[in-house]
Amino acid sequence: MSEIVVETRDLSVHFGGVFAVNNVNFALRERELRCLIGPNGAGKSTFFRSITGQLHGAESSGRVLIRGEEVTSWPTYRIMRLGVGVKTQVPSVMSGLTTEENLWLSASRASPDAADATVEEIVAELALQPIARRPVRELAHGQRQLVEIGMVLANRPWLVLLDEPAAGVTGQEMQRLVGIIRKINRTAALIVVDHDMHFVRMLEAQITVFNQGTILVEGSADTVLNDPRVREVYLGNRAR
Amino acid sequence: MDYIAVVLLEILYMIAFLALISAGLAIVFGMMRVINLAHGEFVMLGGYATIASSKAGINIYVAMLLIAPIVVGAVGLLVERLIVRFLYGRMIDTMLATWGLSLLLTGLVTLIFGNTAVSVPAPIPGYQIGRYQMGGYNLFIIAVTALLLLGMWMVLRYTRVGLIARGAMLGADIVSALGHNPRTIYMLTFTVGAALSGLAGGVLAPLTGLLPSSGGAYIAKAFITVITGGASVVAGTLTTAGLFGTVNQVVSFASTPVVGEIAMLALAIVLLRLMPQGVTGRFFRNST
Amino acid sequence: MTGSGFGVGRIRWNWFAAFAALLVLLPLVSETNTPTLLAIWALFALSLGLMWGYAGILSFGHAAYFGLGAYTYAIASFNIGESTVPLLLAVLVPMVFAAIIGAMMFYGRISDVYLGVITLVVTLILNRFMNATAGDAYRIGNARLGGFNGIPAFPILNVPGEPDVQIFGTPYYYVVIACLLGSYLLARLILGSKFGRALVGIRENEARMELLGYNVPALKTAIFAICGGLGGLAGALFANWAEIVTPSVFSLGQSAEVIIWVIVGGLGTLVGPMIGAVLLGMLKIALGMQTSIDNSLVLGAILILVVLLIPSGFAPAFVAWRGRLLQLQAYRRHARRSTRRRLHLKEAE
Numbered sequence: 001m002s003e004i005v006v007e008t009r010d011l012s013v014h015f016g017g018v019f020a021v022n023n024v025n026f027a028l029r030e031r032e033l034r035c036l037i038g039p040n041g042a043g044k045s046t047f048f049r050s051i052t053g054q055l056h057g058a059e060s061s062g063r064v065l066i067r068g069e070e071v072t073s074w075p076t077y078r079i080m081r082l083g084v085g086v087k088t089q090v091p092s093v094m095s096g097l098t099t100e101e102n103l104w105l106s107a108s109r110a111s112p113d114a115a116d117a118t119v120e121e122i123v124a125e126l127a128l129q130p131i132a133r134r135p136v137r138e139l140a141h142g143q144r145q146l147v148e149i150g151m152v153l154a155n156r157p158w159l160v161l162l163d164e165p166a167a168g169v170t171g172q173e174m175q176r177l178v179g180i181i182r183k184i185n186r187t188a189a190l191i192v193v194d195h196d197m198h199f200v201r202m203l204e205a206q207i208t209v210f211n212q213g214t215i216l217v218e219g220s221a222d223t224v225l226n227d228p229r230v231r232e233v234y235l236g237n238r239a240r
Numbered sequence: 241m242d243y244i245a246v247v248l249l250e251i252l253y254m255i256a257f258l259a260l261i262s263a264g265l266a267i268v269f270g271m272m273r274v275i276n277l278a279h280g281e282f283v284m285l286g287g288y289a290t291i292a293s294s295k296a297g298i299n300i301y302v303a304m305l306l307i308a309p310i311v312v313g314a315v316g317l318l319v320e321r322l323i324v325r326f327l328y329g330r331m332i333d334t335m336l337a338t339w340g341l342s343l344l345l346t347g348l349v350t351l352i353f354g355n356t357a358v359s360v361p362a363p364i365p366g367y368q369i370g371r372y373q374m375g376g377y378n379l380f381i382i383a384v385t386a387l388l389l390l391g392m393w394m395v396l397r398y399t400r401v402g403l404i405a406r407g408a409m410l411g412a413d414i415v416s417a418l419g420h421n422p423r424t425i426y427m428l429t430f431t432v433g434a435a436l437s438g439l440a441g442g443v444l445a446p447l448t449g450l451l452p453s454s455g456g457a458y459i460a461k462a463f464i465t466v467i468t469g470g471a472s473v474v475a476g477t478l479t480t481a482g483l484f485g486t487v488n489q490v491v492s493f494a495s496t497p498v499v500g501e502i503a504m505l506a507l508a509i510v511l512l513r514l515m516p517q518g519v520t521g522r523f524f525r526n527s528t
Numbered sequence: 529m530t531g532s533g534f535g536v537g538r539i540r541w542n543w544f545a546a547f548a549a550l551l552v553l554l555p556l557v558s559e560t561n562t563p564t565l566l567a568i569w570a571l572f573a574l575s576l577g578l579m580w581g582y583a584g585i586l587s588f589g590h591a592a593y594f595g596l597g598a599y600t601y602a603i604a605s606f607n608i609g610e611s612t613v614p615l616l617l618a619v620l621v622p623m624v625f626a627a628i629i630g631a632m633m634f635y636g637r638i639s640d641v642y643l644g645v646i647t648l649v650v651t652l653i654l655n656r657f658m659n660a661t662a663g664d665a666y667r668i669g670n671a672r673l674g675g676f677n678g679i680p681a682f683p684i685l686n687v688p689g690e691p692d693v694q695i696f697g698t699p700y701y702y703v704v705i706a707c708l709l710g711s712y713l714l715a716r717l718i719l720g721s722k723f724g725r726a727l728v729g730i731r732e733n734e735a736r737m738e739l740l741g742y743n744v745p746a747l748k749t750a751i752f753a754i755c756g757g758l759g760g761l762a763g764a765l766f767a768n769w770a771e772i773v774t775p776s777v778f779s780l781g782q783s784a785e786v787i788i789w790v791i792v793g794g795l796g797t798l799v800g801p802m803i804g805a806v807l808l809g810m811l812k813i814a815l816g817m818q819t820s821i822d823n824s825l826v827l828g829a830i831l832i833l834v835v836l837l838i839p840s841g842f843a844p845a846f847v848a849w850r851g852r853l854l855q856l857q858a859y860r861r862h863a864r865r866s867t868r869r870r871l872h873l874k875e876a877e
Contacts, residue, residue, distance in 0.1 A: 052739070056637065080741035092739070094732035105729045106740050108722060151740065275641065326836060331641050332586060333835050336791065339784055340831025347825025456780060460652050467645050498660035505653045509646055513636050 002030040003067075005159060005189050006051065011062035013046050013055060020046040022213035023062070033185045035200045036193045038210030039233055044193050045089070047210065048163055051191075052086050053079045066159070085157035085188075089164045091144040095137035099128055099147050102136060106154035122150045126180070142173045149180060160184055162192045166199040178202045197225075209233075242370030247493060249369075253378045255485030256385035260444070261458045262465040262477050263388060264437030269466050270473040271409050271429045274324060275331065277338040280459030281345040282434050286312045286441025287450045288353060291360045300363050300446070308442030309435040316434020320427050328426065342455060349452040357449030377446060384443055388436070393474040405429065409471065464508035470519050479519050483507070539716050551705050560701035562813065567704045568765045569809045570802040571711055573789040575758035577801030578715050580790060582724065583751045584731035588644040589651030590786055593622035593756040595778035597763025599658070602682040602773045606671035612688045618764030619757045626756025630749040637745075639734075651778055658775035678774030685768050696768075704765050708802075711758055715798055718754070727751055785812075788831045 006028040013021040021043045028034055036044050049055050051064055053076040064072045071079050080086070094102050100119055107118035123132050126146055131139055136147055145165065152160060162181070166174055181203060184190060194200055200207065200221065207224045209216040211233050217224055224230055265279045276282075286308040293303040319341065327334045362377040396402035404425060407414040412422035440458075465484060469476025484504045492500030511519065554563055572594055579585045600621040604614035629650060633643055662675025671679060685700065687693040695703060718724045726747055729737045738744050767773045776782065785808075793804020808827070815823045 076738045077741050077743050080739060086739045088735075088739070092733055092736040094729055094736065096732050097728070101725075105725065105737070108725075109741050112722070151736075155740065323832060323836065332644070335588075335641070335644060336787065337832050337835040340788070340828040340835065343784065343824040343828030344832065345828070347822035347828060350822050351825065460649070460780075463645065464649060467642070496660070498656060501656055502653050505649050505656070508649055512642055512646055513632060513638065 007065040009063045013060040033190045033205040035207045042210040043213040083158045085152035085160045087162045106151040110155040160190045166196045246372045251489045254489045256382040258481035260385045260440045262462040264433040265462045265466045266477045268433035278341040280455030281342045282437035283441035283458045284455040286438030287445040290442040290445040304442030309439040312438025313435030317431045320430040359449045362446040468511045560698045564701045566809045569805040572762035573801035573805035575755045577790045579755040581796040583727040587647040589647035591782035592651040593759035594763040596622040597760025598767040598773040598777045601764035601767045602679040603671040605683045607669035610691045611685045622760030623757035627753040630752035634745040634748040655778040680772040
């Protein structure tokens with residue numbers, strides 16, 4: 001059994017009396033690929049942000065541990081420096097800078113001496129040559145997502161968190177995305193939050209279903225999607 | 241006993257003063273998230289309008305309660321049409337442009353009225369509490385402010401106009417859904433805010449000599465009262481005016497007026513640091 | 529690594545040398561009193577432009593550091609008698625003050641509007657405080673703070689180590705120019721460094737930089753402190769030029785003016801703010817000599833027009849135009865070369 005790299009114990013988060021996350025016990029193993037799904041308002045995003053340290057103005061209790069280290073009240077940048085990479089829901093890039101410059105900023109923080117070399121590697125890995133010198137604001141949505149993933153990888157993280165990476169992505173791009181995620185999974189653990197069932201199925205990973213702030217059920221895609229409780233919760237969704 | 245009455249009255253006056261000069265800015269900021277740094281100059285213009293018309297023979301109460309708001313409201317309308325309406329949504333740009341406007345208005349008034357102080361006597365005589373001589377006019381200011389705040393609250397809460405205005409606070413699409421053009425609503429809101437600033441200036445005119453640079457004294461205090469107040473127009477302004485007014489007067493009594501003012505400014509920084517959404521962003525969230 | 533973002537570290541040495549030569553030779557054709565003041569204002573504008581244009585931090589009360597520098601110099605030189613330490617203190621005190629205020633704001637995730645308000649209020653507090661310090665009771669060591677009259681007749685700059693040899697007039701002009709050019713080089717160095725690039729990243733997308741592991745509050749506090757120190761240097765140099773410091777150095781007007789200089793000259797460049805300061809400074813001095821047109825009126829009108837019409841200021845527009853010109857030249861060169869190759873002609877040098 002490989003070690004547990006991300007763990008939450010009795011984690012609860014509430015905003016002004018409403019429990020967005022209610023007593024969640026979660027565990028992720030080394031180099032595991034896990035998908036978090038659940039209807040809107042289920043608490044996935046809040047849970048996600050309690051791991052990345054981006055909860056501001058919320059009261060939380062319980063513990064979040066990354067590789068045994070308690071990071072519950074740590075600021076975001078400190079958590080990231082443990083070797084974590086995060087891709088947010090809305091593409092978050094430096095639009096006024098070029099692709100290369102964006103990648104450089106990421107690489108130079110993690111490996112200052114090998115920054116330029118790392119940028120070249122990422123550009124090659126993700127086939128970004130055609131857009132390497134272009135300002136990111138000129139790029140299409142799917143391309144921006146790719147640049148952001150490049151930034152995440154330039155850190156050479158061992159834990160990657162992706163929030164809705166398949167949002168607004170075309171069919172062909174989705175294939176590419178799945179390929180990239182599988183490749184990342186060779187060396188890093190991944191948590192992917194998404195709504196797109198088709199995409200989640202393609203990943204062939206373990207799934208954790210959230211509902212109303214708690215974990216409803218966990219298991220493989222078939223187990224979870226055939227569970228009557230999950231069907232009830234998703235009433236009418238394309239959970240086929 | 242007399243001393244306590246005096247202190248309480250002074251505190252009440254300070255609260256009223258702050259609320260009065262902030263009302264116009266609170267409406268504009270609360271409804272449209274526009275920070276008008278020329279607000280102090282609007283107040284100053286109200287003062288000049290009052291003094292000028294009073295010296296021309298018009299009754300002082302008419303001058304301050306009617307003429308000042310109308311004149312400054314008109315100026316506000318002009319400003320909105322020519323400058324502010326191009327900058328909605330651009331908060332920093334609005335601050336910069338209105339800062340430029342405040343310089344412009346100061347320069348303009350200096351050109352027209354010159355740099356010597358003008359004044360008008362207070363129409364209400366003083367009275368006595370025990371050994372202390374009190375300004376009677378201050379009571380008038382307290383009364384006017386109370387009525388103003390009450391009026392604002394009632395309009396916002398109970399009238400159709402108020403409903404539209406509160407809708408505007410939530411977003412332009414709400415206003416459209418109610419069947420009105422958001423742009424028109426913003427224009428009217430800014431004008432009303434300017435008129436209230438003019439009213440404040442008019443009412444305060446008899447207190448001291450008025451200079452073109454007097455606006456500077458008002459803007460800082462109004463600014464911090466409104467921003468720390470948060471989104472709720474009446475509740476926010478009243479709460480922070482209450483806090484600042486009390487602190488200012490109490491500390492002033494304990495030492496000097498300058499220290500009192502500094503204490504108030506320092507408190508503002510502390511509040512902003514602890515509650516960036518303003519007091520009514522944290523407490524009293526659903527108030528008007 | 530090219531691109532509008534990171535190219536900023538490069539120093540065009542030929543331009544710089546030409547300009548420096550111009551400044552050095554200026555005293556041969558003109559008096560130095562006014563140029564000294566303009567250079568001081570240019571330095572002040574640079575200190576705000578660096579922070580605002582490249583890190584995205586707009587302070588509405590930058591005059592606080594200008595004033596602190598001026599007052600620190602005056603008070604210290606009264607007490608010490610020799611000018612070297614006071615000058616150093618005049619940079620350090622505003623820097624430390626800025627670090628404290630900056631830390632309080634940035635670690636508290638205050639930004640944008642609220643940053644503007646807090647910085648404004650800080651300047652107000654200093655202004656009010658200094659205005660009220662009349663009388664003998666208010667003194668630091670030998671120096672009486674003087675209330676709204678300020679502190680006159682403090683020892684001005686002297687040659688380090690020789691308290692009796694004072695620097696004023698044209699030699700002082702050279703001191704100021706040296707400080708200005710030195711600060712400009714420092715700013716360029718910062719921008720070309722990893723620190724500078726991180727600041728640009730923060731200006732573009734602060735949240736993303738945090739997610740990359742950058743300690744954003746620390747970086748912002750650092751640049752805020754550095755720019756506070758540079759502003760303080762400008763203040764100290766101003767004190768020596770004016771030979772008196774009054775609370776007007778903390779005024780809202782001074783804070784407004786420097787913002788106007790930066791925005792008119794060009795936000796997002798280093799040279800722009802300095803040009804803005806010089807041009808508007810000359811305008812201010814010219815207006816000050818007559819009474820029919822009021823300075824506030826003109827400045828206010830300019831600010832309104834610039835915000836409405838050219839929000840980024842003149843310099844970036846010029847830079848963009850020049851960039852397009854260079855692109856056109858490069859394209860023409862490329863076209864010429866490929867034509868020559870096709871015709872088997874030798875490439876021209």
